Amino acid sequence: MLLPRLKRRRWKTLILQVFATLLLLLLLTSSLRWKDRDVDDTCPVDPPNLTGPVNVNLQEAPVLADISMEHLDVVGGQWRPHNCTARHKVAILVPYRDRREHLHIFLNHIHPILKRQLLDYGVYVIEQYGDEPMFCKGLLYNVGFTEVLKNRSYDCFVFHDVDLLLEDDRNIYSCSSSPRHLSVAIDKFNYTLPYKQLFGGVTLLSASHYQTLNGYSNLYCGWGGEDDDMYLRLFHKKLKISRPDKTVARYKMMRHNQTKLNPNRFSLLKTSQDRYGHDGLTNLHLIDYQVASVHQYHLYTHIAVSVAARKVQATNGLVTNSTD
């Protein structure tokens, strides 16, 4: 009688032990899973909602209020993913003047893409006002970079022409270890790179690379050359350019009238090497411009820059007067 009872007790203890061990294991793994979630909620390298090719609608400019309604979670052009921590903070700088229709099409197009790319981003429109008849893109980029960093830190910056619309959301606007030329294949050039040194259109630089390069030259006003000058800066600093595959780095360019050419661009390029150390971010204080206002609209932060006609710069010996 005693033997079967003993056996039954041993069985009971064994079952209890197994049960307790299983419970312990279950608790341990679930607590580890929670711990993992706490520590690493970084967004995936390959965002799952990308669509690949993107429909580009150039037909009619959307109404700003309608675009805003679709992006109620955007404030001052800024957004970040809700369910994960973005890998990088990216500022999109868009130099701008007199192209309202293009701006609306651009905003309507870019926000959904940047959201699908799971970026912590801000869109900044830097608008030129004032007496200077020529459009000074490099100066606007430098002013934009400086003003944006006064209010928020960013890891990297996308320098974006307002007339270029991305055709494939796999061309990710996220930081990269080397300077990146993103607009490799534009419809205007039959989706081929017109020349190897091109570093204009849409480019991406880390904040620290932009500082190392002393930003753009402030001297290029009027169409052309400021991007070639930036290429020379990269070359002198031995920073290699990377490019995404042209199958994804595709853009459509919105048509517009040719802006006034910069007659000095070729002579400026000849002296780029002697100037880049002191012409850029470091001598912004010598340039006759004023930040008239910084205002957060729904879909972008607007930085209004008043640029005076360049005779003042000429007296500072910063402008060459030769024409090409």
Ligand code: NGS
């Ligand atoms: C070059 C310009 C660049 C310009 C590129 C492409 O000739 O600034 O064409 O222009 N260089 C000079 O004029 C020295 S594009 O048709 O894409 O606007 O970016």
